[in-house]
Amino acid sequence: MCRNIRVLHNFEPPATEDEVHAAAVQYVRKVSGSTKPSAANREAFDRAVEQVAAATRDLLDSLVTTASPRDREIEAAKARARAAERYGVRGV
DSSP states (O other): OGGGOOOOSSEESOOOHHHHHHHHHHHHHHHHTOSSOOTTTHHHHHHHHHHHHHHHHHHHHHOOOOSOOEEHHHHHHHHHHHHHHHHOOSOO
16 A cells, blocks of 8 residues: 655655645555545544645655755656566566
8 A cells, every 4th residue: 555655855846735645645544454434434534644744744844955856757767667677567
């Protein structure tokens, strides 16, 4: 489940609210053990997602680095290359 959580720090442009929210949802899903909470747990689940997203945004806004920002396209290409090496090329 947590494979979808990606590094969000030090990118240009910075992480969007959608990316932060998606990471929070994945985290709460993993911790709760539920990908789709019941109606009885929906409020607690949603509240946890919002709190984790707020903490994540606060963390990202507070981090300091001297490294140059990473490029999303270059990082995506690296991830595709790692996946191709790990799983092989499909559809050949």
